[in-house]
Amino acid sequence: xxxxxxxxxxxxxxxxxxxxxxxxxxxxxxxxxxxxxxxxxxxxxxxxxxxxxxxxxxxxxxxxxxxxxxxxxxxxxxxxxxxxxxxxxxxxxxxxxxxxxxxxxxxxxxxxxxxxxxxxxxxxxxxxxxxxxxxxxxxxxxxxxxxxxxxxxxxxxxxxxxxxxxxxxxxxxxxxxxxxxxxxxx
Amino acid sequence: xxxxxxxxxxxxxxxxxxxxxxxxxxxxxxxxxxxxxxxxxxxxxxxxxxxxxxxxxxxxxxxxxxxxxxxxxxxxxxxxxxxxxxxxxxxxxxxxxxxxxxxxxxxxxxxxxxxxxxxxxxxxxxxxxxxxxxxxxxxxxxxxxxxxxxxxxxxxxxxxxxxxxxxxxxxx
Numbered sequence: 001x002x003x004x005x006x007x008x009x010x011x012x013x014x015x016x017x018x019x020x021x022x023x024x025x026x027x028x029x030x031x032x033x034x035x036x037x038x039x040x041x042x043x044x045x046x047x048x049x050x051x052x053x054x055x056x057x058x059x060x061x062x063x064x065x066x067x068x069x070x071x072x073x074x075x076x077x078x079x080x081x082x083x084x085x086x087x088x089x090x091x092x093x094x095x096x097x098x099x100x101x102x103x104x105x106x107x108x109x110x111x112x113x114x115x116x117x118x119x120x121x122x123x124x125x126x127x128x129x130x131x132x133x134x135x136x137x138x139x140x141x142x143x144x145x146x147x148x149x150x151x152x153x154x155x156x157x158x159x160x161x162x163x164x165x166x167x168x169x170x171x172x173x174x175x176x177x178x179x180x181x182x183x184x185x186x
Numbered sequence: 187x188x189x190x191x192x193x194x195x196x197x198x199x200x201x202x203x204x205x206x207x208x209x210x211x212x213x214x215x216x217x218x219x220x221x222x223x224x225x226x227x228x229x230x231x232x233x234x235x236x237x238x239x240x241x242x243x244x245x246x247x248x249x250x251x252x253x254x255x256x257x258x259x260x261x262x263x264x265x266x267x268x269x270x271x272x273x274x275x276x277x278x279x280x281x282x283x284x285x286x287x288x289x290x291x292x293x294x295x296x297x298x299x300x301x302x303x304x305x306x307x308x309x310x311x312x313x314x315x316x317x318x319x320x321x322x323x324x325x326x327x328x329x330x331x332x333x334x335x336x337x338x339x340x341x342x343x344x345x346x347x348x349x350x351x352x353x354x355x356x357x358x
Contacts, residue, residue: 025246028272045246045249047273048272048273048276048277049241049242049245049268049269049272049273049276050238050268050269050272053238053239053241053242053245053269053273054242055242056234056238056239056240056241056242056243056245056246057242057243057245057246057249057273058246059232059239059242059243059246060207060209060232060242060243060244060245060246060247060248060249060254061246061247061249061250062246063206063207063230063232063243063246063247064206064207064246064247064250064252064254065250082236082238082239082242084234084235084236084239085234085235085236085239085242087235088232088233088234088235088236088239091233091235092230092232092233173276173277173278174277174278176277177249177277177278177279180249180250181249181250181251184249184250184251185250185251
């Protein structure tokens with residue numbers, strides 16, 4: 001029995017670090033499913049694009065909503081497909097963007113095939129991009145500490161592989177877009 | 187920089203559309219425009235490491251209802267078709283993609299030919315492309331592109347190419 005949190009619980013814990021609900025941009029598949037499972041909110045943006053694109057989508061959102069906090073939620077398999085986005089984010093220096101990396105070491109939506117990054121030290125990767133103070137483990141964070149960490153920043157969460165896929169989103173692309181559009185204008 | 191800006195028609199057309207952000211990966215034909223965008227006080231320019239990221243960045247802005255411009259080479263857009271399909275087309279996001287369509291008759295670098303053929307085979311069937319001479323296009327090109335995209339509720343691609351007998355308008 002693993003002592004690691006579930007992906008859904010890790011996402012909920014990361015969102016709870018903020019004093020008010022941030023925009024949450026989740027990758028396709030597991031991250032979107034578990035984000036919705038952690039609590040649907042109009043400020044959730046469920047990305048249906050290629051795996052790993054959530055960090056890039058979140059960067060664009062952060063650029064046009066500079067007064068709002070944005071949290072990108074990526075799996076280890078997904079982020080490995082868009083690792084260059086970390087370099088782009090470092091260059092863009094958004095002061096309101098963070099990344100939650102949930103590492104279960106498998107492609108959960110694809111029969112839990114192991115990811116090629118399963119031996120990788122994501123904390124070291126994040127620190128190489130963002131600096132030692134801007135990349136921290138979720139288990140080491142409190143809301144107070146998180147509030148004092150400069151952005152862009154990255155949170156690494158080791159999570160247990162789920163025994164089953166998350167429930168389906170149950171939202172069409174038009175529903176996701178219109179609901180998010182309204183929330184992003186509020 | 188302000189003087190240089192008035193000399194770059196593409197930059198002026200982009201600025202006239204009042205985008206909330208511009209993003210891209212350089213191509214020689216876009217280099218001056220990109221440098222002007224990066225220096226602009228009117229909107230942020232996000233320099234991406236890879237073209238597919240640009241589609242993601244533009245999608246994030248468009249999801250919030252804001253105008254975004256992408257600038258890439260045709261080979262870069264070919265790298266991004268999955269993102270264009272599953273974000274731009276699936277969500278109906280009206281951003282503008284400016285593509286330098288290399289490998290034209292007046293632009294016959296050997297390494298560009300297959301890119302152009304792949305652009306014709308892969309991009310045109312899935313998205314609306316409007317073609318222009320890189321050295322001779324209307325001043326209101328980008329504002330007009332946004333109007334079309336917003337009416338169509340989908341991304342639009344503006345393909346710029348070098349044409350024989352034209353002024354060039356390209357740096358490389």
